[in-house]
Amino acid sequence: MELKTKIHAEEGTQDLTITREFELPVELLFKAHTEPEIVEQWMGTKVMKLEAQKHGGWHFVTSDNKGNPVFQANGVFHEFITNEKIVRTFEMENAPMGVQLEFFEFKPLTEDTSKLIMHIVYQSAEARNMQLKMPFAKGLNMAHDRLQDVVTKLKQA
């Protein structure tokens, strides 16, 4: 099946762009990034902190079934414009990629559809390639399995 998500990562550069069109009004797409309980469901992580405003901080933790954290990420919001734009830093803890700068643009396409453009800037091209090469880290996989359950339940409700 054709993936709806596009990744643009030019070789030799230190950034990448992820774009995706959603069958959702831009308001709902934005809300999915700001409400902790919704973020938890689709990101498959526990939201420890999500201060959805300029100067606000965020902190996500994913644990294995024994409760040991397998993934932790944190950062600060630099810009937060409802239904339009989020600028944040992102750091995966205990990972060699360093801190990233992320620009999220939320664009309405029609009344019921919207587009997300995530532009991520890494410290170096090496850091970016490292990130690209480690998508199926254990923790994320497990988180996905759990997430699948959540969505299945939601659909049945």
Added chain:
Amino acid sequence: MKIRRDVFQAIADPTRRAILVLVATQSMTAGAIASNFDTARPTVSKHLQILTECELLEQEQNGREIYYHLNPQKIKEISDFIEPFRKLWDERFNKLEAIMKNYKPKK
């Protein structure tokens, strides 16, 4: 002597990418490839050497000439490399979409 080269480093160069595009449809000699570039012939040779070392290009002897052609298997490795990352985000976004389609605003 065999130098191990990173494929991604190899395709970081625009000239090398252009070479790959050139030989995508036909085998070509170094001379024919070089004639497509303003770059000096030895520079093109160096690029061909790098692309061959990382197995993106394969050489075949045809009489006195060496022809270069693309190694599709290696090219596939590159295009596959980004796919898991893309799939990861696609799955996340699919979930986001499914969740928000069922979203009932709390009052």
